[in-house]
Each structure stands twice: as structure tokens, then as C-alpha cells.
Amino acid sequence: MNALDHLWARGCDFLGTKTAIMGGAMSWVSERHLVSAISNAGGFGVIACGSMNPALLDAEISATKALTGKPFGVNLITMHPQLLELIEVCIRHEIGHVVLAGGVPSGAAVRAVRDSGAKLVCFAPALVLAKRLIKSGADALVIEGSEAGGHIGPVSLTVLAQEILPVIREVPVFVAGGIGRGEAILAFLEMGASGVQLGTRFAAATESIAHEKFKAAFVRANARDAVPSVQLDALFPVIPVRGLANEGTRNFLAHQAATLKRFQSGELTKEAAQLSIEHFWxxxxxxxxxxxxxxxxxxxxxxxxxxxxAIQPVAAIIAELIGQAEAAHAARQAQVPRTDARSHAA
Incomplete structure (x- = not known):
């Protein structure tokens, strides 16, 4: 057994996989092709249900099953108006892991998942919420830092990991946000994480159905290009979303400014102005x-x-991450501690 096998054994046991690498649930991206590719490569793919209705989710799960016999999960948004029906779809398909994201799940949703025998995974953006979710029935947690893409919280993974990993031992904890190399995976496992979740690297994988222009934008981009959306005025809250800066992000600022002026002039009510801002994207x-x-x-x-x-197959990405982690561990083991010659003097 190598170092990684030992460090992420708990995560692998929980997921039923060879590696404790989860795929992030990305709307329009985390569908049958990418999910099955991640699972087939030894990771754990997760379908992003997003705004799908029960019939669409049913079809997506069936299509994913046709492409892989390995374990995979389904990510459901807690605010979805048909959440309990979506959970029923997962139950009918005997999905082993259901991820409830986007807010604190209701008691009814938690009971529905747990009564089915499926494992419940929840997102914990703070230690106090992590403890609350475990008490309510979460079987595992994901802590996602603000480095992540899509909707983000205010705290970085480096801080969340320090706050949560030394304290939470009752359930496996997977870390997410800004992870792109194996050295980082090794570091978080050594801190106490049971596994990791990656989205951005998989979004640009060969098996991802994302448009070639979308993938090319990823290859061209630098870390500083991935920025959170900006809120122009506290009167109109904007849930931050991290993405690549482009003409759309600049237009969003202009749209907020124009909408604010229309509200101040009395042309729009506060509700109409907020709706206009929310509908921009x-x-x-x-x-x-x-x-x-x-x-x-x-x-x-x-x-x-x-x-x-580069645009790589999922299997190559996972192999590269594991290779980097194993090389980093081997390098540490090879380091010989320096000794003070004076301590050996007779």
C-alpha cells in the first residue's frame, strides 16, 4: 500500500472507488459523458441536476448507467421546487450517494435520502454548519473554498481546511476549490481530508461536452483571470460567481449601474430592479x-x-494528479534530517 492508498482509504471506502477524487457538479458540464469518464477512471463522477425536472434527471441517470458500471452520485439543489421528487428518482435508480447543495437541506430531504439507504453528502461553508449538518444526518461533507468556480462563499479553502479538518472526525470530509495539482491533494490529505473534489480541470477534459471555445478559454487563462462577479450596490445583493473575465462581466457592471439609476429615478420598483439584475445572466x-x-x-x-x-482525457488527468502526489511524498521521504555534529561529540 502506497502513501495515497493509506491517506485516502476512508474516502475511497465511502465512495466505493479506487481514488478519492470526486468530480465537481457543474451545470451543463457534469452530465453522462464526463461523469462516466471520471468514474471509469477510478474517480467518482457526480451528475449536476441543476434545474432538471424529474423526467430529465431520470433520463440522465439511465444514460450514465449505460456508460459506466462504477459508482457515481447525483448533486441536487436544495432550493429546487421538486427536490423530493428528484430524490425519489435517485432512489428508484438506487443511487448510492446523493449530494445536497446550495443551502441547508430540509429535514424532509435528509430523511428521504437516509431512509433510502443512500449516503448523504452536504456542503459545509463553516465549522458551526459542519457540526449542524452532521447532527442532522450528513454522512460526509464537502468544504469548498472561494477559489472554486461558479457560486462561491467568502472563505478560502486554506482557511476552511484549517478550521474544519482538525475538528471534524465523525464523517469523511472532502476538500474543494482551487485544486489543480497532486501536491495540493497530498497536503490536504495529510491535514486530515478524506478526499478531494475537482471541477475546473475536468471541465476542460476531452470527454467534457463543453464547446471547444470554452475549453480553449480555459487553456489560455491564468489564475487571475478567474474573478468573482462584482456587486455594485449593497441595496441589490449579487450572489458571487467566479468565472473568466470577459465582455459579459463588464456588461454586468454597466447593467447594474443602469438599473440602479432607473430605481433611483422611480422608473423601477426595488423588486423589479433586483429581478432585472438577477436575470442578466x-x-x-x-x-x-x-x-x-x-x-x-x-x-x-x-x-x-x-x-x-491542455485538453486531456479524464484518465490522464487523474493519473497525472496521482503521479504528482506520489512524487511529492517520495521526495519528502527521501529528505534526510540534518543532525548537529556537535551533538555527537564525545
């Missing part, structure tokens, strides 16, 4: 991922995008 992720509009669309990406240097 409607369909923008699909335009970027599926249609390849990387200028006006929302090119969601984490800061690890700077480590995406």
Missing part, C-alpha cells in the same frame, strides 16, 4: 458551455484554471 452559462459564446456567456472557472494547460 439567465442562460449565460449554457451560451458559454454549449454554444461557445465565451465573450457574452458566463465562463465559470475556478482559480485552478491557470493549471489547465
Amino acid at each position: 439567465a442562460g449565460a452559462l449554457r451560451r458559454a458551455v454549449i454554444d461557445g459564446d465565451v465573450e457574452q456567456g458566463s465562463v465559470m472557472a475556478g482559480q485552478s484554471v491557470g493549471m489547465v494547460t
